[in-house]
Amino acid sequence: xxxxxxxxxxxxxxxxxxxxxFNYMKSVIPTTEEYYTYKSLFEVVPSTVPTLNxxxxxxxxxxxxxxxxxxxxxxxxxxxxxxxxxxxxxxKIEKGDIFLPERGNILxxxxxxxxxxxxxxxxxxxxxxxxxxxxxQIKPLINSRILYYALRTIFSEKINAVSRQGKGYxxxxxEDLKTIQFSKKVIDNLLAKEEELISNIDALExxxxxxxxxxxRKKEIVDEVFSSHFNINxxxxxxxxxxxxxxxxxxxxxxxxxxxxxxxxxxxxKLIQKYLYRDIDCIERLGKYILxxxxxCSPESVVGGEGIPILGQEHFEFDGVLNxxxxxxxxxxxxxxENFFIQEGDLFVSRGNTVDLxxxxxxxxxxxxxxxxxxxxxxxxxxxxxVIYKKYLALLFNSFFGRLYFKYVSKGKNQTMVKxxxxxxxxxxxxxxxxxxxxxxxxxxxxxxxxxxxxxxxxEEKRNQIRIIIEEAARS
Numbered sequence: 001x002x003x004x005x006x007x008x009x010x011x012x013x014x015x016x017x018x019x020x021x022f023n024y025m026k027s028v029i030p031t032t033e034e035y036y037t038y039k040s041l042f043e044v045v046p047s048t049v050p051t052l053n054x055x056x057x058x059x060x061x062x063x064x065x066x067x068x069x070x071x072x073x074x075x076x077x078x079x080x081x082x083x084x085x086x087x088x089x090x091x092k093i094e095k096g097d098i099f100l101p102e103r104g105n106i107l108x109x110x111x112x113x114x115x116x117x118x119x120x121x122x123x124x125x126x127x128x129x130x131x132x133x134x135x136x137q138i139k140p141l142i143n144s145r146i147l148y149y150a151l152r153t154i155f156s157e158k159i160n161a162v163s164r165q166g167k168g169y170x171x172x173x174x175e176d177l178k179t180i181q182f183s184k185k186v187i188d189n190l191l192a193k194e195e196e197l198i199s200n201i202d203a204l205e206x207x208x209x210x211x212x213x214x215x216x217r218k219k220e221i222v223d224e225v226f227s228s229h230f231n232i233n234x235x236x237x238x239x240x241x242x243x244x245x246x247x248x249x250x251x252x253x254x255x256x257x258x259x260x261x262x263x264x265x266x267x268x269x270k271l272i273q274k275y276l277y278r279d280i281d282c283i284e285r286l287g288k289y290i291l292x293x294x295x296x297c298s299p300e301s302v303v304g305g306e307g308i309p310i311l312g313q314e315h316f317e318f319d320g321v322l323n324x325x326x327x328x329x330x331x332x333x334x335x336x337x338e339n340f341f342i343q344e345g346d347l348f349v350s351r352g353n354t355v356d357l358x359x360x361x362x363x364x365x366x367x368x369x370x371x372x373x374x375x376x377x378x379x380x381x382x383x384x385x386x387v388i389y390k391k392y393l394a395l396l397f398n399s400f401f402g403r404l405y406f407k408y409v410s411k412g413k414n415q416t417m418v419k420x421x422x423x424x425x426x427x428x429x430x431x432x433x434x435x436x437x438x439x440x441x442x443x444x445x446x447x448x449x450x451x452x453x454x455x456x457x458x459x460e461e462k463r464n465q466i467r468i469i470i471e472e473a474a475r476s
Contacts, residue, residue: 034184041147041182044174045105045137049096050130054079059129060098063109064354066117069463070152074129083244084264085355085407098130099137104144106151107135110172113163114303114327115314116156120148136174146190146197153467154186154474160304170303186474193473200469208462215455218318219398221448226399229441230280230431234400240275241404243268269408273429276401282433287426289384295351297340298376299332307331310373311342315362316350319449320394322362326372341371347390349397352377352419359406359420361397363390379422392438395445401430 052058059074066072082090092098101107101121109117111134119135121127122145131137140147151159158180163170190197227234277283301310309326317323324342342348346364350357361381374380383393396402405428412418432438 033181035181036184036187038178038180038182041141041187042106042138042177043141044177045102045139048099050098050100052093052130060093060131061129062132063111063117063134064357066109066119068116070117070119070148072119072126072129081242081244092132093130097133099133101127101129101131101137102139103127105137105139106144106148107131107137108151108159108172108177110134110136112169112303112314113172114160114170116152118148118152120144136172136177138177142187142191143194143198145201146194149201149466149470150186150190150474153470155180155182158182165302189474189476190470193476197469197473201466204462204466208459211455211459211462215459216448216452218449218452221452222318222320222395222399222445225441225445225448226396226401229444230276232276232400237272237275237400237404240272243271265408269405272404272408276404277429277431280431282431283429284432285426286428286430289387289432290426291382291384293382293422293425294339294380296374296376296378296380297334297337299330299334299373301328301330301332303328305329305331308333308337308371308373310375311378312375313350313353313357313377316348316353316357316360317362318360318398319445320362320391320398322346322348322364324364324366324368324372330373337373338371340373342368342374344368345390346374347381347383347394348374349379349381349420349425350377351379351421352417355407355410355418356403358410358418359397359402361394361402363394379425381425387435388432389435389438389442391442395442396430402428405430 057076057078060077061072061074065074077086077089077093079090101119103121103124103126105121107119107121109115119126159172159177160170162176162179163172164176223234226232227237299310301307305328307329308331310328310330311322311324311326312328314327315323315325322342342364344364344367348362348364350360352358353360383390397406406420406424409424410418410420
């Protein structure tokens, strides 16, 4: 292994720009501690462009399809299903912005690395997933599992430190990884206990696998309760969503909208809503019950920086509860900044995100004891709470009712960032049953999610144990 004790300015020759950010300089400043070079532990794998069989479906994963725990939830795509909604994605794929990973390799997200989206390609079926090149693929030269867990725990701060602050979020490049100093003592300690560590990790991962076998995703629970309550056949609904053509008679066009809207997206939305609402007698226009809607504020912010905390898009959850754990902060202020501080009970809607996540809604259910800014990509809604229960509305937005509406009315050149406006919220027709019925639906969802949260807690405890044994082995 390439052991190095000191570092001089010649090592920065590959840097395309001189960097002065504090965390980066702290991470690369010369030390007396011995360390391994990046090249002695990993090699960057060149991403060759794979050849796709356009007649067969394939699995694809972007950053949003990977969890913070390194789990991959790919989507299945087919060129036969190519349409207006995914055209940009297929253009990206055709340009070669994809790769097939090699078994044993590690993938690190080059976008928002602080989210810790690091994947170990262990199973053979994962080598059939086409990943976006927004992941950096590296090949471990020593035990891949040991290094994987070390990157997720001990060296995660180093990865974040060498990332670059972009216009909207931090990014990571191959050359950034090459500047990381990996403590020789830490690596040697881990390798000295390699067999024992793997045995302990195997046992904990077996427990995690068993727990995950009975685990259900929050989105599935929300969809199931709403579909059962309103008697919606999800198989028929998904078939309708996947339908590629929409026939609209010319006699109907003038009645659709004063601006004569006849696009595929708009008519697809109308077709879906016609199916959804055919047997529901409590459909109302949301605008009737919106008292106010206000976008947030997005001053320049830094991940892990000082100043006023600010939320991001990652804080929205399908369970309708906003995760109030800011990772960014800003020192930029302006007049009336207090108007953008979140409060307990606030109802927020994501007005900008991917086509699958735009329009997610959440309620602040925790006591807010500090000033926290909600960003411009949030809409704060105030509604008539005598008619609509906030949590019911948030969960409805997050169910197929909302997902399929916002999917087709959102706008944007790139499907990785589409937006909705207040007008889309005002013109959203949705089921608003009596308050007692809304409470019943919410109660059913919350009970099932509470049970899943307990399973998730047990899984997290097991993952924590893995982190602890890695950290303890590294210190000894």
